[in-house]
Amino acid sequence: MSGKALALLRGGPLVNAILAKIRELAPKAVEAVGQAPIKIMDFCGTHEYTITHYGLRSLMPPEVELVAGPGCPVCVTPAFYVDTAIKLSLEGVRVYTYGDAYKLPGSGRPGGGIRSLEEARAAGGDVVVVYSILDAIRRASREGKDSVFLAVGFETTAPATAAPVVRGMLPSNLTIINVHRLTPPIMRYTFERHRENPIRGVIAPGHVSTIVGAKAWRFVVEDYGIPTVVAGFEPVDVLLAVMEILRQLSRGEPMLVNEYSRVVTWEGNRTAQKMIAECCDVVDAAWRGIGFVPESGLAFRDKYRIHDALLQYGIREPGPDEWSYDLPPGCRCAEVTLGMARPTDCPLFMKVCTPGTPYGPCMVSSEGTCAVWARFGGGGLAEEIARGIGLK
Amino acid sequence: MCLGVPALVKAVRGDVALVDFGDGVEREVLGATYEDVKPGDIVIVHAGVIIEKLKDEKLDELLRMLNEFREDLEKKADELLRSLSYPSEPTYGG
Ligand code: SF4
Numbered sequence: 001m002s003g004k005a006l007a008l009l010r011g012g013p014l015v016n017a018i019l020a021k022i023r024e025l026a027p028k029a030v031e032a033v034g035q036a037p038i039k040i041m042d043f044c045g046t047h048e049y050t051i052t053h054y055g056l057r058s059l060m061p062p063e064v065e066l067v068a069g070p071g072c073p074v075c076v077t078p079a080f081y082v083d084t085a086i087k088l089s090l091e092g093v094r095v096y097t098y099g100d101a102y103k104l105p106g107s108g109r110p111g112g113g114i115r116s117l118e119e120a121r122a123a124g125g126d127v128v129v130v131y132s133i134l135d136a137i138r139r140a141s142r143e144g145k146d147s148v149f150l151a152v153g154f155e156t157t158a159p160a161t162a163a164p165v166v167r168g169m170l171p172s173n174l175t176i177i178n179v180h181r182l183t184p185p186i187m188r189y190t191f192e193r194h195r196e197n198p199i200r201g202v203i204a205p206g207h208v209s210t211i212v213g214a215k216a217w218r219f220v221v222e223d224y225g226i227p228t229v230v231a232g233f234e235p236v237d238v239l240l241a242v243m244e245i246l247r248q249l250s251r252g253e254p255m256l257v258n259e260y261s262r263v264v265t266w267e268g269n270r271t272a273q274k275m276i277a278e279c280c281d282v283v284d285a286a287w288r289g290i291g292f293v294p295e296s297g298l299a300f301r302d303k304y305r306i307h308d309a310l311l312q313y314g315i316r317e318p319g320p321d322e323w324s325y326d327l328p329p330g331c332r333c334a335e336v337t338l339g340m341a342r343p344t345d346c347p348l349f350m351k352v353c354t355p356g357t358p359y360g361p362c363m364v365s366s367e368g369t370c371a372v373w374a375r376f377g378g379g380g381l382a383e384e385i386a387r388g389i390g391l392k
Numbered sequence: 393m394c395l396g397v398p399a400l401v402k403a404v405r406g407d408v409a410l411v412d413f414g415d416g417v418e419r420e421v422l423g424a425t426y427e428d429v430k431p432g433d434i435v436i437v438h439a440g441v442i443i444e445k446l447k448d449e450k451l452d453e454l455l456r457m458l459n460e461f462r463e464d465l466e467k468k469a470d471e472l473l474r475s476l477s478y479p480s481e482p483t484y485g486g
Binding site for chain 1: 395396407420424436441443446
């Protein structure tokens, strides 16, 4: 993107023009809906970053509330898989992982043993952070060591796992802990949880949409009547999405629109979709602190089970009946993930739990809502601190 | 985690592509995940994998609309919002 284009997308005059329109539309939307504030949810950690980093929440009129939804795949990775990776690394199996999952706590408690792959490495475990699965494939082929790859992520990341599997690129000494999760099912689940005070607009995840296509969100409009905009990640993209949602609400005409057409197509990346479908079945899957969500995960199809690390090492995954709550005591990450609580509602936020010493999973990944708020003071954090010390 | 970064494709070798993220350093990424990647394409790379191509003309179109919007807020607002809909597909409910 040229510097000029970027300046325009982040620029003041345009932002002001869009904000003026948002302010004009907001009361009309409230009137049409009959409830205030209008709750608009983003489903992508990068959108939450844009909203928080550029202070967009503070620019909203009082009628509009921007809420962070389940947009961080690291945050929802069940503790079981982290614990499994830690155990393998300490038993001499090399664990490759993306940087985002390196500090992710498993079920261990602070001071009560090894909590993360980072701590496992400090204790002599064999853990290597890689930028991409290609790096893991190369190293595993070269070094011949028994290795696993901890594969977390939504649809955006699933092709990185599926492509090497279906292309036969994996060496026999590298298997995969497949913890990929799918976004449409958790979106449905989230809508149900917000029945009392419904979500009125959806800013659909931009990079997930590159894979699944804008069409993946039709159900939001058709089944729930919620205006939905697939948006890019510049401040103007997000503001345009809010403006469009308010316009639709004020007219009572929910639609699905694709604001991010410079990257996202209606059909999505069919090559990647085919690879994912060839590699994996859709299965009921556990989400951290939330439990099993129907048809929300990917598992290797029988013909590729040979690449499944859990099978390889004889580890049995807990089923729905065996699932137990897997957040550390007091951590409200599940509610934060589902947009039912804000990070500042958690008594541990920025006290016990900080980006340097994350207590819960939402404080780890750069896209975890707690981590984003911690770094950029999201959603009135400054005001709350001011109130807390009696300045307001 | 779902961050996508634009890069310029320099060369394609089977399933692997050489890309430049703008710092002049060429890096290998997995290109098998996108049909028809060619040198000169601007692609979106996520976790070392090409997930999409950037359609420059769409960005130009958006920027042109935004510029006009700024110049003539009231008149252009509806037009701009209409332009957001993906053109070849039906819209829903209205
Ligand atoms: S601040 Fe920390 S402990 Fe509280 S919900 Fe967020 S991640 Fe959990």
